[in-house]
Amino acid sequence: MSSDIATSIPRERVRQVVRRPWRPLTIQLLGPLTILGGLVWAVAQPYRIVLLDRDGRGLYDYLFQAPLLAIAVGLVFTFAVAPGLVEDLATTERDDPAA
Amino acid sequence: MIPPPEGAHWVAGAIALLVGLLLIAEVLVGPEVFRRRAWRAYLFPALVLVSSVLLWVITIFSTFSTLHLLAHAVWAQAALLAGAVQLALVRGKLASPMWSLVPAAALFVSGVAFLVHEPNDWLYSRSAFLHHAIGWMLVVSALFPLGQALRPRQIAWRLGFAGTFVLLAVLLFADRDAAPIFGRYGIGGP
Numbered sequence: 663m664s665s666d667i668a669t670s671i672p673r674e675r676v677r678q679v680v681r682r683p684w685r686p687l688t689i690q691l692l693g694p695l696t697i698l699g700g701l702v703w704a705v706a707q708p709y710r711i712v713l714l715d716r717d718g719r720g721l722y723d724y725l726f727q728a729p730l731l732a733i734a735v736g737l738v739f740t741f742a743v744a745p746g747l748v749e750d751l752a753t754t755e756r757d758d759p760a761a
Numbered sequence: 762m763i764p765p766p767e768g769a770h771w772v773a774g775a776i777a778l779l780v781g782l783l784l785i786a787e788v789l790v791g792p793e794v795f796r797r798r799a800w801r802a803y804l805f806p807a808l809v810l811v812s813s814v815l816l817w818v819i820t821i822f823s824t825f826s827t828l829h830l831l832a833h834a835v836w837a838q839a840a841l842l843a844g845a846v847q848l849a850l851v852r853g854k855l856a857s858p859m860w861s862l863v864p865a866a867a868l869f870v871s872g873v874a875f876l877v878h879e880p881n882d883w884l885y886s887r888s889a890f891l892h893h894a895i896g897w898m899l900v901v902s903a904l905f906p907l908g909q910a911l912r913p914r915q916i917a918w919r920l921g922f923a924g925t926f927v928l929l930a931v932l933l934f935a936d937r938d939a940a941p942i943f944g945r946y947g948i949g950g951p
Binding site: 722728731746750 | 765775778782783786789793795797934
């Protein structure tokens with residue numbers, strides 16, 4: 663075939679996939695950063711952790727200390743919220759790259 | 762078995778922190794992705810409604826002071842209203858961004874209640890300082906949902922709304938029933 667007539671095989675248009683890798687990473691970091699904040703706080707103010715100083719303390723002193731609550735929130739977010747969110751984000755980006 | 766006030770405030774701080782993290786996550790991924798799973802979509806309104814119920818319980822026990830009783834009742838009512846509107850928005854019963862005016866009003870009224878029911882000056886104690894700080898923070902933060910109502914596409918309003926809850930959590934975690942303002946530095950206090 664003459665090259666004057668033949669045209670090049672049209673290349674499959676490469677879809678411009680907009681990836682935002684920082685989004686899942688940030689989601690995954692939110693929980694651990696919260697846990698880290700609670701741990702640093704517990705080290706900075708160990709007298710808030712009753713296990714080390716039990717005299718005259720009640721149930722609420724054991725359970726409802728602020729650093730422990732912060733760690734608990736971080737754990738809930740890390741294990742209950744973040745994985746599904748990252749999965750859904752990946753699914754959406756795969757199905758609809760413009761999202 | 763009634764928890765001490767500071768313990769109740771720390772639990773409230775934990776709920777505020779979780780709400781803040783959820784709202785930040787929603788800003789990061791967008792509402793469409795966030796609401797792909799029903800339980801996640803309903804989590805924020807549910808937490809606000811549960812907070813409202815807990816605030817009503819605290820209101821019942823706040824008989825030591827009429828001002829505390831009224832303030833907690835105002836917060837409970839504001840949370841109930843805001844939670845109900847959020848629930849209706851998630852359900853699709855409401856659609857207009859102007860409904861963001863409801864959380865704006867709830868934050869503003871809550872902030873005013875904080876300021877009104879604290880009888881002491883800023884530097885009287887840790888608790889007084891935090892009441893003033895939280896009150897003014899909530900009054901100013903009412904601008905975020907207000908901005909959402911007027912310019913819903915601006916991401917800054919949603920981020921500011923989310924940050925409000927994280928800051929609220931930090932301030933609630935810092936609460937002590939009786940303590941000088943900055944602890945060992947001995948600033949403030951009777």
